[in-house]
Amino acid sequence: MLDQLRAEVLKANLLLESEGLVKMTWGNVSGIDRDRGLFVIKPSGVSYSKLTADKLVVVDLDGKTVEGDLNPSSDTPSHAVLYREFTGIGGITHTHSVYATMFAQAGVELPCQGTTHADHFYGSVPVVRPLTKEEVAEDYETNTGLAIVERFRELKLNPLEMPAALQAFHAPFTWGANAVDSVKNSIALETCAQMALGTFQLNPKIGSLPDHILEKHYQRKHGADAYYGQRRG
Amino acid sequence: MLDQLRAEVLKANLLLESEGLVKMTWGNVSGIDRDRGLFVIKPSGVSYSKLTADKLVVVDLDGKTVEGDLNPSSDTPSHAVLYREFTGIGGITHTHSVYATMFAQAGVELPCQGTTHADHFYGSVPVVRPLTKEEVAEDYETNTGLAIVERFRELKLNPLEMPAALQAFHAPFTWGANAVDSVKNSIALETCAQMALGTFQLNPKIGSLPDHILEKHYQRKHGADAYYGQRRG
């Protein structure tokens, strides 16, 4: 079932390790088939070197396993919430990548300090509040997803323009048009976080880049008249 | 003798280099056979690229060589103390990994700033006091192990829940259910130390994550009802 999607989600998960975004099994990627309402996700605790397409787990939008012998990622309910609420997204990545996690742990949003950031994220990457004791006790992973959605509503953020969130005391989530695209946003987030750490050291009062440069860089890559890449080649 | 244990301890030692935890010969891993009261450890000063299972040294719980032509690691008496005192552990790793060593040298405990840490260490990783002149003169390596044990008693720490210590002016020790597991805790410690260094830069007053999140993350991986991974698959 979903062989092509499985192949893509496998590829995306393997990128986590080759791109240096994960240690051990600290990450997972999923990709969704919107027509069927099913998504494919990494099994829990399986090392990337032993991961194959048939070990991936197919789950429905309630996070229930539809196909697969292994437990899906323990973060599966968080993915399910994001797919239900952010209906335009096709893939989700969760990692504990080092630099993005520093910002999450510090509770500091990642400002848009330059064009590297503006090429991928339309403004500051938000921090999502930690869950309450009750939320953790009730359903930790589902509520993790809901807290992200809540934060995006508060800030009136469009998840297609801001494909990342930093959960306080935890780590980043990113998403995208598909599984591989969500990993690319994780790479961008990690690199921007590393750059921002050094930029803050050099200039602690640095703010964000001017709006017109943010607008230009974001739109030349993602806007209606985007001209980056080969789409109009 | 102990062929399977030798194979596992070899694999664990080789991980030190491939995971970037050591330069040159600055680290060693051991694994114990509790039934026989013998442990297998890296020989002293042998480079990882030349390490083979038959070069590993079998020693008893007094640190005396039982089998092997080479000198065991100079840190063997520290391992022996930890095996004698922490009777639930099956493997020990000692490295001078860069970020964990920064905290050890600075005499700063590693706080539990986020879930990456909470997934492996149940609270702050403690700093162990430096040895006195007399302790160094008497039996440096044995007293190194004893100082760790002393610190765990002072703080009433359970070594199975806190599988790591930072010795002041020195470097980290970690342990685990077996040799490979102890290396995994070294990887986690090193990554958490790197994250914490940046987190402190972003927010010097950051404390620890809320208790209920620590509890949740530690228990979902290590508690009686753990559901991370495939144990209940």
Place this chain on the structure above:
Amino acid sequence: MLDQLRAEVLKANLLLESEGLVKMTWGNVSGIDRDRGLFVIKPSGVSYSKLTADKLVVVDLDGKTVEGDLNPSSDTPSHAVLYREFTGIGGITHTHSVYATMFAQAGVELPCQGTTHADHFYGSVPVVRPLTKEEVAEDYETNTGLAIVERFRELKLNPLEMPAALQAFHAPFTWGANAVDSVKNSIALETCAQMALGTFQLNPKIGSLPDHILEKHYQRKHGADAYYGQRRG
């Protein structure tokens, strides 16, 4: 057309990835044939692993495509300006390399703190002002190149002695005698930026190295009586 130049520009672009200067497709290198007034440049958004000599694009000094099926880099107009204005250069590299970008984002020029820097850059690497709203709207990439040229005139810098610029809120540009040489200057810039970040941490008031040492190091490698390397072998 321009087969030898294509081969060299391909090699130079591949160096970006192998030297760790780029993530994904965040960089591009070009090289010029001054006799023909044409330059060869990376196509936009094509990954380095899929880049071949025949995918490179040949453009004229107005940035118009002369040969090639793919869109040239979106930064092509910036390259064209630099080739028109800095007539002694033969290759240009643009990256978002992490450490150089920190300085660009912070708006902090990179001072010549030591001989590593002096071996490649004759003084501080300048910061170029961000473009105005009007400049961005009119022709972002062309005006990017013009702002660099403007800054070099203001500071009376010789682009052959200062083969690098840091564009504020953006990233570095470097150039050189040819495409590969421009990449070497990117490597040098990135390393010097990393060194400077740590040097500032250790000594926030550090200035530049003494003039006579700058002079010596720059000239022993680039001056009329240079004796570094095998040129006089």
Place this chain on the structure above:
Amino acid sequence: MLDQLRAEVLKANLLLESEGLVKMTWGNVSGIDRDRGLFVIKPSGVSYSKLTADKLVVVDLDGKTVEGDLNPSSDTPSHAVLYREFTGIGGITHTHSVYATMFAQAGVELPCQGTTHADHFYGSVPVVRPLTKEEVAEDYETNTGLAIVERFRELKLNPLEMPAALQAFHAPFTWGANAVDSVKNSIALETCAQMALGTFQLNPKIGSLPDHILEKHYQRKHGADAYYGQRRG
């Protein structure tokens, strides 16, 4: 001539790149045959990937080429001084390794903050003053070596116990019993510098480790009764 020494010096030079101590051609290693009063050194500006034993240059203790078609490293006179003055050493390494160079550029000596350092360097690694205008003009590279020797005399340092120096505004030099050993000291210096940078961030007032621990670690590896490694196996 000196085939075995050439092989060892080649191996040592190649380590510079594989251990991440150099970019491009920013480093050189030499090794000496004390009986013949000749040393073998890297040719100037030749990339490590193209380096072969026969390209190495044999020079005498005045730095004059005895055998070899290529120019020896431009730093050859510095090596010659060190071999003449530090008569117990057998190999020398010069790099611009990133973290050690930060300390050199900042003019900050590298304190012995922990046992990693104490295992290799018996105390703080000293900073050597920058050369005067006259010294640079007269004979830069020879005077570079002489300034190191002057500093060691001032501080009454034994070069066999302190096999490293940080030249202000420049970079590190290390030495050892032979060429490979001098590279090992460069690896140790670079790692200790990286650790120290983070240790200072965590605890800006941190001093050196207690003397009795320095003594113990240095002597267990280098003293008359050393028991680290297999020498007494």
